[in-house]
Each structure stands twice: as C-alpha cells, then as structure tokens.
Amino acid sequence: MITPADTEVPDPEVAREVPQGRWTARLLASLISMVLVLEVLSASLTMVAVGLPRIVAEYHTTQGAWLSAAYMLVGAVISPLVGKLADMHGKRKLLLIMMVLATVGAVVSASAPTYGLMITGRTLQGFLTPAMFLVYSLIRDVFPRNKVALSVSISMSGLGVFTAVSPYVTAWVLDHWGFRGIFWIIAVCLPILVVMISLTTPETSVRVRSRVDLLGAVLFAIGLSGILVGVSFGPTWGWGSTSTVTYFVVGAVVLAVWVVSALRLRDPLIDIRYFRRRPLFLTAVTAGLAYGSTQSFTTVLPILCMTPAALGLGYGLGLDAFGFAPILAAFGIALAVGGFIVGKLVRYIEARMLLGLGLLLIGLGAVLTAVEHENRGLLIVFATLVGLGMGFGVSSVPNLVIAAVPAQVQASVASVIVVVTSTGSAVLPVAVFAVLNSHIATAAQGHVLYSGSGMNLAFVIPAACAFFGMIVSFAVRWRIRG
Known part of the structure; x- marks a missing residue:
C-alpha cells in the first residue's frame, strides 16, 4: 500500500526534475550502455530458446521448460522487492547489483557439468529481469526531461531489432562454440556494461521510505516453486505418488500462508x-x-x-x-x-x-x-x-x-x-x-x-x-x- 510515509521526499533539491539539456558524449554513452543491458536481457531469453534442443540433449533431460521457468520465477519474485529497494537505496545501485548476480549465473551455466547447476545459473540470471523497469526509471530520473521520451523509445526499438537478429547471432555461436558460448557471451558483456554504467550514469535520488517484506518473498517463492515442481515431475514420479502430492500440498499451503500474510501486512511484497x-x-x-x-x-x-x-x-x-x-x-x-x-x-x-x-x-x-x-x-x-x-x-x-x-x-x-x-x-x-x-x-x-x-x-x-x-x-x- 502507498502511504504518505512511503512517498516522503527527504530533500526537495534532490527530488527536483532534471532540467532540459542537450546531448553530450557522456549522455549518449549512458543511453547506449543501458540499451545494451536490455539487449542482453532479450538475449537471455531468445538465444537460450534457440539453443534449447542442444542443451536438453547434452544433459539428457526432459525438464527443458525449467530453463525459462527458473528465469521467470525469479523475475516474478524479486521484481517488486527490487523496485522497492531501488526507491529506497538508489536505482543505479540496484541495477548494478542485479547485473553482477546475472553475470555469476551466466558463468555457472556456461561451465555447468550437470543440469542442476545449469538451472542454478539460470536462476541467478533471472536477477536481470528487473533491469527493464530500472533502466526506464533511471532514464526518467537522471536524463534531461526533453530527452526522456526519445531515450525510452530508443530502448524499446532496440529490443525489437535484437529480437530479429538474435537468431542469426545464436546460430553462429552454436556452430562455433556450442550452447555454452551463449552464456559466455552474456558473462563477458555484463561486466563491461557494469563499468560503462558506473562511469556514465549518475545515481538517482533516494525518494521513498518503506519496509521490505522479505518473508513474503520467501513464502511466494517456496509456494510457487513447490507447485511447479509437482507439475513438472508429476509424469515421471506419477501423479498420485507421495513426492508429487507432497510438493502440491506444501506449495498450496505455503501460498495460502503468503496470501494471509499479504492481506495483513501494511506494506506487503505484492499488495493483492x-x-x-x-x-x-x-x-x-x-x-x-x-x-x-x-x-x-x-x-x-x-x-x-x-x-x-x-x-x-x-x-x-x-x-x-x-x-x-x-x-x-x-x-x-x-x-x-x-x-x-x-x-x-x-x-x-x-x-x-x-x-x-x-x-x-x-x-x-x-x-x-x-x-x-x-x-x-x-x-x-x-x-x-x-x-x-x-x-x-x-x-x-x-x-x-x-x-x-x-x-x-x-x-x-x-x-x-x-x-x-x-x-x-x-x-x-x-x-x-x-x-x-x-x-x-x-x-x-x-x-x-x-x-x-x-x-x-x-x-x-x-x-x-x-x-x-x-x-x-x-x-x-x-x-x-x-
């Protein structure tokens, strides 16, 4: 819930709108670096989708859906949490932290000897998901106001262009480096972009005082993961097996507890x-x-x-x-x-x-x-x-x-x-x-x-x-x- 305390501005001078300005080399470099972050986010989905048949063949698994499910599940859980932390502690800081975690995930996936470690890496890469709204928030807060609309439009159109060309880039990578090359490219690009953003993009103001619902994040993640595991492995274990039923029941109960918690808290992770x-x-x-x-x-x-x-x-x-x-x-x-x-x-x-x-x-x-x-x-x-x-x-x-x-x-x-x-x-x-x-x-x-x-x-x-x-x-x- 939004309350007056949540929207208090500690310093009017800090919170003021950025005045109009012209394009400078630093501003262009800032825009390019943030657009490229969104390109990597797009690549994390499209390139892995193209490489999916080789990945599941390499690990002899029937659980290929978890390559995207783990990524999306983490994005679902952390997006409201990261958004709140970004308002409290700075959007650039949270964006850089998410990029570092995603880099670690890409390295884990690129070198994973087992499918379990591959999924662990994809889970960490899911921390890049909040970059979508963090980038837009940074552009809004730190760019001259007469450049915001154009900058956001460039960011969006950039995503469309990369979606069109990424299949050809992925095909070349798969032919020359195999599916692990996809993750190594991500692992190399993200640290470079961390440096670029650190050097070119100022931090936004801290504008919101709020409380973080960590318990809600844990309950939501456990409950939803339990149900997903039951659905995913039900055909292998048997729909009536003890393992399948246990995951379903535990997941449903934990989600029910999360709903009760979200309804009672003043400032829940997700205000249902x-x-x-x-x-x-x-x-x-x-x-x-x-x-x-x-x-x-x-x-x-x-x-x-x-x-x-x-x-x-x-x-x-x-x-x-x-x-x-x-x-x-x-x-x-x-x-x-x-x-x-x-x-x-x-x-x-x-x-x-x-x-x-x-x-x-x-x-x-x-x-x-x-x-x-x-x-x-x-x-x-x-x-x-x-x-x-x-x-x-x-x-x-x-x-x-x-x-x-x-x-x-x-x-x-x-x-x-x-x-x-x-x-x-x-x-x-x-x-x-x-x-x-x-x-x-x-x-x-x-x-x-x-x-x-x-x-x-x-x-x-x-x-x-x-x-x-x-x-x-x-x-x-x-x-x-x-």
Missing part, C-alpha cells in the same frame, strides 16, 4: 488487494495468459523445427540453428510491428479490445502450428501471427494499467502486473512440458523424443489459454472510467 478492482484483476489475468501462451510457443517451437523429419514422429523439419533463424526473426519483427500498431490505434480503440485481438492472433498462430507444422514457410507465417499478437499484448497492458489507477500508485501496480506476467511465463511452459513428458515416443541415445500427439497438445494448450483470454477481453465489460 489491488486485485479487488475488477479492471486490474482482468488485466492481470489476460496479460498473464498472453505472456504465458507466447512463452510456451517459443519454447516448444525450436524442438519441433530441429527434430529430424526422418524419425517419422509426425513432426520435425531437421533444421539447424541457421535454418530456424528466419522463423524466430519473423516473430521478433512482428512483435515490434504489433507494438507500433497499438501505439497508433489505442487513442481510437479500447486497449482491452486490442489486447483481445492480440490474444486471438496468438491463439490462431499456436493452433495452426498444431494442425500444420511440416512446411517452414507456413511456420514463418504462424510465428508472425504469434509475434504480432504478443506485440499487441505488450503495448496494450501498460495502457490498461495507466487507465485503471491514479498516477501515484502506477509504479506499484505495474510491478504487480510484472509478477503476474512473469508467473504466467514460468507456469504455462512447465505445464506444457509435463504434457510432453507424458507423451514420450522413444529415447534415442539418451535423447528424449516426443510423440506427434504430444507435440500437437503442446501447441493446443497455449492456443486454448490465449482464446480464453480473448473471450475475457471481448465479452466481459471492464471499461475504466475516471
């Missing part, structure tokens, strides 16, 4: 009382479905495309990383285009309708992939649909949040929405892989191969979730007034 407001609740649900469906699609798609067709599983194009690159590049370009379209239309069409249209496109792309996946040209079209839909979603959700709450609590509410979208991006891929692991066709030389029916379901599930979100957006009235 926001969800009593119908517009915010529906925004969170539809946003979580959009992000989760898209993450599931992009996680499974490389496996479908890179499986050899000669195996006769009913799917597989036998593509290498370079062959798969145009498909993911089409997705990235379409995502950027979708965001641009929403920016032009949102003044004339309700944001919830645009979000619903985005969910419709995501669902269509996923279900068409389930029906027809033996032609690379068609897969490029289907990936374009999903990317366009995700672009609609990414740009519509902030507009819904802006319209739903007053300005003084928009940052807090935005962090809650980030938690929901990150959680959706973690949970749904794990559920999809649980279904895949119930449809294993064979294991050739330690490599797990899924049946054609299992692969179809892996795309039908995110399609169904997207269509459900579309219905909520179109059919349920939740227009915000005032």
